[in-house]
């Protein structure tokens with residue numbers, strides 16, 4: 001099953017870009033997802049809500065995508081997957097106190113996806129909402 | 140697994156267009172295959188060898204595609220899948236004596252594909268060769 | 279018994295076939311048995327997508343089990359009730375070019391399975407049970 | 421025991437996952453067991469494609485069986501020998517943003533399975549045996 005992305009812009013307290021991921025996020029498509037978010041950032045989007053309610057599978061490469069997406073949405077240099085991740089230390093220091101950055105937030109994650117986030121500790125990087133409506137109300 | 144098609148033109152006794160089908164031919168992609176062959180006919184190709192050695196699955200909709208491809212390669216009106224198959228009677232009468240037309244030939248069919256052709260009697264429509272080399276030598 | 283639910287979409291047929299291969303694999307099915315099951319389930323699922331739900335989508339629930347050397351696969355949907363066993367056999371004596379293309383799906387299911395049983399789903403829809411023995415030979419060679 | 425051979429290609433991962441769902445389905449595996457197996461096999465297969473065959477392609481042979489309430493899935497390849505059980509656990513105490521992305525695949529396999537055993541394939545290559553009990557709970561809740 002392939003990955004489909006759908007983007008919608010919502011006027012909450014701040015403008016929120018909602019990207020719904022439907023299908024399966026794996027090693028065959030995680031790089032395209034990072035590219036898509038890079039495009040959003042270039043277009044001026046600054047707060048991204050990933051709606052994971054239709055995501056039925058996430059591989060460890062999906063975690064790499066989530067990590068990279070956080071960097072991209074913080075204006076960091078596009079992560080070079082072959083090495084050269086030094087750039088992100090600045091960001092690390094900036095958000096260190098709070099740890100959970102807020103530029104990228106999640107909602108609607110199903111059990112298999114939540115499990116992967118928790119098993120790798122990547123859940124600590126994100127504010128997670130049960131669904132899209134409560135996320136938009138909270139942002 | 141998706142369907143990939145690769146086209147090659149070979150100078151045998153007559154010019155032969157070899158189209159290799161790799162993957163699985165099913166209800167999601169059989170119409171695209173007919174379209175592809177329509178394009179070949181429009182481009183002047185007149186003898187088509189379908190190399191099925193990489194085809195691991197063929198649904199009954201694949202049989203519809205094969206049938207339509209024979210019509211297309213005989214210059215018949217593109218079959219309208221919603222009805223209106225009257226046009227092919229002329230062709231039927233033309234090739235009735237021999238039954239096996241030669242404009243579209245097959246090679247390399249694997250067991251599951253051969254079984255589907257035999258179980259529906261569509262094998263009677265085609266000259267089938269064990270592999271590409273012997274097909275080209277025979278055409 | 280648990281089921282896997284798949285969207286009734288032509289783009290999911292490849293997933294359904296891979297699922298059936300997994301079922302066959304875990305029963306150590308011989309190649310012709312695996313091929314037959316893949317064919318039968320693909321044809322049945324295609325009919326549910328195209329005819330049953332008329333391409334408007336829906337769900338196909340798939341169950342599988344091994345019972346007495348028979349692989350049993352059950353497809354359930356909530357489309358209008360239709361019994362494929364009521365469809366007459368195509369006349370294979372007609373030369374292929376004289377035929378109207380199509381109409382071979384149910385015929386292929388019959389040849390690929392040892393039994394095809396339809397019943398109405400309580401509350402609406404269909405339950406189609408396809409059974410294929412682990413026999414290594416295709417039906418016509420038995 | 422028969423095996424299914426799949427091209428070592430990232431575009432076949434979805435097929436491999438569907439295959440594993442079919443294996444789980446025919447053993448009537450509970451949801452968390454199915455999810456774990458899909459995750460573990462996907463990660464292992466991805467590593468074979470990306471690291472083992474270095475994206476140059478090859479074959480992955482997949483076998484499956486149910487033994488004593490355990491689903492056993494075996495992946496074989498002919499890539500250079502590599503024992504994933506030799507890879508140390510990642511340090512999860514490091515805050516996510518301080519980490520170098522990646523390096524979580526084998527960790528996820530460990531958490532999703534009850535055992536992961538590697539042996540060299542006679543003649544070259546790898547045989548990786550992944551086992552997951554039918555226990556309905558994920559490992560961390562047992």
Ligand SMILES: Nc1ncnc2c1ncn2[C@@H]1O[C@H](COP(=O)(O)OP(=O)(O)O)[C@@H](O)[C@H]1O
Nearest residue numbers: 325326329330360362365380381382383384385
């Ligand atoms: N699930 C279904 N719901 C409604 N009608 C069906 C269904 N399956 C088959 N049919 C009917 O039976 C006919 C024969 O089906 P089949 O042998 O699979 O060939 P085809 O689908 O190519 O026509 C179909 O054309 C359709 O009219």
Ligand SMILES: Nc1ncnc2c1ncn2[C@@H]1O[C@H](COP(=O)(O)OP(=O)(O)O)[C@@H](O)[C@H]1O
Nearest residue numbers: 467468471472502504507522523524525526527
């Ligand atoms: N099949 C394999 N062949 C060779 N090296 C491998 C294989 N699987 C894993 N590795 C090595 O182990 C490392 C850790 O793998 P893994 O935990 O899956 O994370 P990742 O693949 O994201 O790096 C890989 O980066 C690679 O160097």
